[in-house]
Amino acid sequence: MPLPVIPPELLAKYDAPGPRYTSYPPVPDWTGGVDETVYRTALASLGNGDLALYVHLPFCASRCLYCGCTATVTTRAQVVDQYLARLERELRMVTDAVGRAPVLRELHWGGGTPNFLDDAQIRRAFGLIAQAFTLADDIECSVEADPRLVTPSQLATLRALGFDRISFGVQDLDPIVQEGIGRVQPVGMVRTVVDQARAAGFRSLNVDVIYGLPHQSVTSFRDTIDEVIALNPDRIACFGYAHVPWIRPHQRRMDEQALPDRALRFELYQLAVERFTDAGYVWIGLDHFARPDDELARAADEGRLHRDFMGYTTRQSRNLIGVGVSAIGEVGDYFIQNFAHLGEWQRAVDAGLLPVTRGHKLTAEDRARGRAIRELLCNSHLDRALLPDDDGSTLDAFRAFEADGLVLIGERAITVTPTGRFFLRNLAMALDAYRKPQLGTEAPRFSRTV
Ligand code: SF4
Incomplete structure (x- = not known):
């Protein structure tokens, strides 16, 4: 192009x-005035339209220095078990407020690192959802995964449960950049994991890439892009790195002097657009690329593309319930966010309260x-x-x-x-x-x- x-x-x-x-409005502009009681009332009025569930699984094995997510670094498996026990309570509170087991058409696990969970924990987490909701026959289940933690049996477990979309955080494949951002995952490992996901039968494979990271150069990023194209994913999300150390202080641990300047950052963005589109991907919206036969590309072509808390999607009218620490939802006229601090989320759930910290009533x-x-x-x-x-x-x-x-x-x-x-x-x-x-x-x- x-x-x-x-x-x-x-x-x-x-x-x-x-x-x-x-x-x-964006989250920082929400006007508030949405508490537990308001959220319960909104849930009680939930209609029978399309419903999506976002589950936040916040645990990670280590902290990537560019990270902008709500994540908790731990090595202890029992922390996950305790989290799942509270997730069960939160799910029950949600469906009690709705007054029935609503039909779920979309399920997305994000994080953190959802595949920090072992096979048994994955099965347990899915079981809690299947218990609380009625899963539609054509439910679409997607999951984010860290290539460094993927195992073939984990992929098989996810597939057996019905997950058929998987998104791998690749970000950059240059060893110096990876060192600089505290996320080392050699290209050979990424290739193996992508092959394993295909062999496991995932229908749709997404790869996340980030431009604007420390130590990136035109040459190094071109190599990353070409490697990503060779992986042949169905979709690519190519985000601009959000350097917001006043919100995420760990980002200061990166070498800020090595961040690309404005001109280079923009060149990297243009390079991604040029190479991905030359390789046959359709540029979608701000920062997504999809194979022309992918649902996202078809939706864009037909003017059916939608954008919400989950990014670009193909489903237009639906309610979205978020569960887990920091999860965001949209129910009826309200945006709702859960406590982003794990301790606060835990205390609310333990007290039998929906763990809402803020929200906004849409005018x-x-x-x-x-x-x-x-x-x-x-x-x-x-x-x-x-x-x-x-x-x-x-x-x-x-x-x-x-x-x-x-x-x-x-x-x-x-x-x-x-x-x-x-x-x-x-x-x-x-x-x-x-x-x-x-x-x-x-x-x-x-x-x-x-
Ligand atoms: S794995 Fe993802 S969520 Fe966890 S620290 Fe790294 S970027 Fe953040």
């Missing part, structure tokens, strides 16, 4: 902190703006009818984007240009009522948009 040449001034202008918009305006932002991030296109009904300031902001070559404003729709595609988060910020209108005035609560 031919890439636009982006002048350094344009890059500098749009290199500002901004949300990734897996929800609107009609939130829904309208969220829809417009999703349209932009999923389809690189915005029907002008979806622009907020304001004093014209949003359209003015898009006129300024047009002057910079990021969009074309037509009579009925705004279309993102090939240059604008690299600044989707900035474009979305113009639709966000919680953001200050001037670029560069955002407090550093978010990662960089570029």
Whole structure:
């Protein structure tokens, strides 16, 4: 795919902190006022539509220095058993509040490292879910996995339970980068694990890659990309590294001097787009790539792509229940998040309370703006009818984007240009009522948009 040449001034202008918009409003802007009682009431009103469950399994064998997840490092298997016992209580509280065993159409295990669990713990965790919910015949089960901990029997166990999508955290395959980020996993190991997952019968295989990590160079990242292409995954998520040490202090343990500067970071992003698309992958939204016959690519092609807390998905209208420490959900008109601190989550569950720490009640305006932002991030296109009904300031902001070559404003729709595609988060910020209108005035609560 031919890439636009982006002048350094344009890059500098749009290199500002901004949300990734897996929800609107983004979590730091939630207004609160959602407690246990409100969540129970929302659960009690749950309809019969599509329902997804996210289970957070926070344990990891060691801390990767770039990590932005809620993770607990441990070597003790009994900690997992104690966690699963509390998860059972939380699941029971959820389904008691719903008043029935609702039908589950999607199940996702994230972390942390879900495959920190041994085979017996995996079976137990799945059994708890199967006990609490009615699993739809066509349920889609997906799991994140750390290649360093994968065993053939673990893959067989997951497959036997019905997991058919697996996502491996690869991030970067260069030994110097891996050393610098505290995550050493030789390419031979990754190849073996991918082969084992295929042999086990996983239908869909995703690989996560990160650009913007310390010590990455164009040459080293090109090698990583080419190795990833050779693995032939169905999907690739290529995220920009979010350096947020004020939220994740362990990130300071990396060599910050070795972080790519703005120009190099952007070059790595463009390199990924160029090589993955040249290899036949379809570029989806901000940072995903999929084989043209993959469901995600087909959904993008047909304008059915959706974005929520789980990233890009193909299912549009559904409720999402999150269980486990830090898990996020969307039920009815509410966003809900569990305590992110393990001790607080444990104390709430032990006290017989749904472990809600915060939430947000979606207003009609939130829904309208969220829809417009999703349209932009999923389809690189915005029907002008979806622009907020304001004093014209949003359209003015898009006129300024047009002057910079990021969009074309037509009579009925705004279309993102090939240059604008690299600044989707900035474009979305113009639709966000919680953001200050001037670029560069955002407090550093978010990662960089570029
Ligand atoms: S394995 Fe994943 S969740 Fe665990 S520390 Fe590393 S990046 Fe974080």
